[in-house]
Amino acid sequence: MATYQKDFDYSEAIANESDEGKRQQLLVERQNKIDAEGLAGKVAGNDAVSTWTSGYRPYSASSTKSGGLTVSALYDAAEQSRLSQFEAARRRIARQLKSNLSSIDNDYTAGMTQTDINARKSVIGNEEKMAALGLNMGSRYSDATSGAAETSRIAVDNQYRSDLNTLGTARLSARAAAQQSADDQLDSLSGSYYAASSDAALQQAQAALQQYNADRDYSLSVAGLSGFLNGTPTLAYRQYQTDQTTAQTQAAYEQAVNRWKTYGYVVQGDADILGVPSGTPTADVRYKNATLSLQRWKAGYGY
Numbered sequence: 594m595a596t597y598q599k600d601f602d603y604s605e606a607i608a609n610e611s612d613e614g615k616r617q618q619l620l621v622e623r624q625n626k627i628d629a630e631g632l633a634g635k636v637a638g639n640d641a642v643s644t645w646t647s648g649y650r651p652y653s654a655s656s657t658k659s660g661g662l663t664v665s666a667l668y669d670a671a672e673q674s675r676l677s678q679f680e681a682a683r684r685r686i687a688r689q690l691k692s693n694l695s696s697i698d699n700d701y702t703a704g705m706t707q708t709d710i711n712a713r714k715s716v717i718g719n720e721e722k723m724a725a726l727g728l729n730m731g732s733r734y735s736d737a738t739s740g741a742a743e744t745s746r747i748a749v750d751n752q753y754r755s756d757l758n759t760l761g762t763a764r765l766s767a768r769a770a771a772q773q774s775a776d777d778q779l780d781s782l783s784g785s786y787y788a789a790s791s792d793a794a795l796q797q798a799q800a801a802l803q804q805y806n807a808d809r810d811y812s813l814s815v816a817g818l819s820g821f822l823n824g825t826p827t828l829a830y831r832q833y834q835t836d837q838t839t840a841q842t843q844a845a846y847e848q849a850v851n852r853w854k855t856y857g858y859v860v861q862g863d864a865d866i867l868g869v870p871s872g873t874p875t876a877d878v879r880y881k882n883a884t885l886s887l888q889r890w891k892a893g894y895g896y
Contacts, residue, residue: 596622596625597626603620603622604623607642608645609647616643623639624639672790683782689775693774698764700764701760701764711753847891853875853880859873867883
């Protein structure tokens with residue numbers, strides 16, 4: 594489990610700590626605290642604090658991690674809103690289809706009822722017509738009494754069947770048209786939703802990349818000023834330290850050689866610097882070698 598001190602001011606401690614190892618440990622604990630307490634984006638990031646000293650404290654809450662989370666949260670919210678709208682529209686289409694199909698079936702039922710009424714009226718009308726001509730239709734459920742009666746019955750029956758067929762065909766066509774309309778609306782809705790989601794995903798990726806580049810540029814900028822990147826010395830800073838150490842070593846060596854020349858022998862404090870025993874006289878060949886090394890050093894050939 595990541596450890597940290599809850600009520601400890603890590604930023605202040607890091608700024609006042611000169612030991613690099615202790616600074617790194619403090620940075621690790623500070624990041625643990627930021628992660629555990631959800632402080633990303635609310636306080637200065639470790640990229641900034643790692644460069645702080647007692648007199649230099651540039652502030653930045655920007656970081657790829659916190660920035661990425663912010664960007665992701667915004668797009669997740671937008672995606673959830675699009676999904677809610679998509680589902681609501683799909684439910685509306687389903688309700689409309691159900692209503693349309695119900696209306697079609699009701700119209701069909703009403704048409705069937707009216708067809709039956711019309712058929713009965715036709716039968717009665719034919720009976721009256723035949724009676725007026727002095728012809729007997731006979732019982733409705735028995736054989737016709739004449740050719741005219743048979744023809745009349747067939748005509749009524751054919752019309753009835755034709756009307757039923759027309760009603761059935763119209764019902765099927767209307768249902769198919771309603772279903773096709775709903776399917777077309779769903780296809781259009783789905784296409785728009787997935788196109789918007791794809792565009793949003795691309796925009797999210799671009800925004801995350803821009804955030805990453807901005808954080809990187811900031812970190813590099815801070816590193817150029819402070820010599821540290823995420824708490825680690827940069828190559829330029831290490832080279833600077835090396836050059837400083839080399840210059841100090843060269844100066845110390847030069848001073849030791851000058852004292853050797855002045856006193857005529859190596860004093861106790863210069864023995865380790867020159868690498869020769871204390872008391873070595875200038876007449877010793879090692880003095881000539883040391884002088885030659887110093888000349889080469891000054892000429893830029895190294896030691």
